[in-house]
Amino acid sequence: MVKRTIEPVVYMFLITRSLNYNVKWTVKTVLGNWKSALAKFLFNFLSKGDMDLDKQLELARKEMPTLFEK
Numbered sequence: 001m002v003k004r005t006i007e008p009v010v011y012m013f014l015i016t017r018s019l020n021y022n023v024k025w026t027v028k029t030v031l032g033n034w035k036s037a038l039a040k041f042l043f044n045f046l047s048k049g050d051m052d053l054d055k056q057l058e059l060a061r062k063e064m065p066t067l068f069e070k
Helices: 002-018 023-032 034-045 048-063
Strands: none
Touching: 002 023, 023 034
16 A cells, blocks of 8 residues: 555655756656556556456456355
């Protein structure tokens, strides 16, 4: 949970600091690199552990469907 919340904040702070705390430059940098930033965020959000858990859950749904009925 910390990795998903603290890391983006630290990343933004480092970008802002490296651009001499100029908010206009920071916005331009973030908007110019939004695709790679989004990809990094999604990779961090969907870490390998999460993907393994999703695979296990899907397997459990196939093998034991009664557990997932409402």
